[in-house]
Amino acid sequence: MSDVILLAHGSGGKLSHDLVKKTFLPSLANTMLNKLDDSAIFEASGRLAFTTDSYVVNPIFFPGGDIGRLAVCGTVNDLSMSGAKPLYLSLSLIVEEGFSLSELDHIVKSVKAAAAEAGVNIITGDTKVVNHGQADKLFINTSGIGIISPGVDISGANAKVGDKVILSGTIGDHGIAIMSQREGLKFSVPIESDCAPLNKLVSQILKASPRIHCFRDPTRGGLATTLNEFAAQSNVGIVVEEDKIPVKESVKAACELLGFDPVYVANEGKLVAIVEPNDADKVLAKMKQNSYGRNAALIGEVSDAHPGKVVMKTKLGPSRIVDMLSGELLPRIC
Numbered sequence: 001m002s003d004v005i006l007l008a009h010g011s012g013g014k015l016s017h018d019l020v021k022k023t024f025l026p027s028l029a030n031t032m033l034n035k036l037d038d039s040a041i042f043e044a045s046g047r048l049a050f051t052t053d054s055y056v057v058n059p060i061f062f063p064g065g066d067i068g069r070l071a072v073c074g075t076v077n078d079l080s081m082s083g084a085k086p087l088y089l090s091l092s093l094i095v096e097e098g099f100s101l102s103e104l105d106h107i108v109k110s111v112k113a114a115a116a117e118a119g120v121n122i123i124t125g126d127t128k129v130v131n132h133g134q135a136d137k138l139f140i141n142t143s144g145i146g147i148i149s150p151g152v153d154i155s156g157a158n159a160k161v162g163d164k165v166i167l168s169g170t171i172g173d174h175g176i177a178i179m180s181q182r183e184g185l186k187f188s189v190p191i192e193s194d195c196a197p198l199n200k201l202v203s204q205i206l207k208a209s210p211r212i213h214c215f216r217d218p219t220r221g222g223l224a225t226t227l228n229e230f231a232a233q234s235n236v237g238i239v240v241e242e243d244k245i246p247v248k249e250s251v252k253a254a255c256e257l258l259g260f261d262p263v264y265v266a267n268e269g270k271l272v273a274i275v276e277p278n279d280a281d282k283v284l285a286k287m288k289q290n291s292y293g294r295n296a297a298l299i300g301e302v303s304d305a306h307p308g309k310v311v312m313k314t315k316l317g318p319s320r321i322v323d324m325l326s327g328e329l330l331p332r333i334c
Helices: 013-026 069-080 101-116 173-183 199-208 222-234 248-260 277-288
Strands: 045-053 082-097 123-129 138-147 164-168 210-215 237-241 274-277 297-303 310-313 319-321
Touching: 013 101, 013 123, 045 069, 069 082, 069 101, 069 138, 082 101, 082 199, 101 123, 138 274, 164 248, 164 277, 199 210, 199 277, 210 222, 222 237, 222 274, 222 310, 274 277, 277 297
Parallel strands: 082 123, 237 310
Antiparallel strands: 045 138, 082 138, 164 274, 164 297, 210 274, 237 297, 310 319
8 A cells, every 4th residue: 555645545445444444443443333334323311412513723743742633632522611511423525645654544543632621432433535635635524413411501602791701721822822833933831732622520529519500611802702702692790800810921921922822812721611600719729630620710700890891900900802813823733
């Protein structure tokens, strides 16, 4: 077999089957996937959550991860933000002719490691190959199914006046890691993506308090966009304090150099939780016990003033409106 992807790998013939047997099955094998049927069949009971997403990140390898880890973590996290326990994922790839088989194998192994960390199985998938120059190396689509426990009711429309806003850790890591790799920027302290599966953190939070009103992972558009989505969906105001929002010094310095505001920079391993005020302290304490919530902080609260808007109390004293961006700060970061 050639050491690069050929159009014939997407033909459905012998090379297609070889690709599945030699690249995908050794890493992703499980009883459902091994059948290689057109659909995976499984049993589930109760309320289900279903999500799908596509990943076109550039570059596909970056400090702290790659497109494979990103695809698994992103889909696991989307399910988790509804309070669901992720169970199964699909994995579909669009590969450009000439792409390195060794790099594809590396990415599949990355998928395997991320899925194992999250405790999910890849149970179905697909691969298509397009002509050289008609895609950018590799695109991935993943879909996921999870189950929601009785009594869990989490939505961006559930925020209530008096609720507390908790952020699970430092912001801006992923976006700056992608930008530094893409542009060849070097910083005195290396910046790595925070790409991580958050389902186990979410499970621990829900054990600490069943009264979580909202979850969301602040990916494209960053923290500012997520807070604005909550404010709009729940028709409430949100007030946050700038000096309580955790940002690594290296990320802060990079943002100052590039002219970015960290609250708009993408994350791939953080969540924002809107919780009942009486439960905020125990939720925060539980988050800090998890490696992905070690730097969690209470950053603000839900207000009855200025419904639909987000206000930040700045370090200098005055307050300012934090709106959504009208354009794309960093394209193709996920």
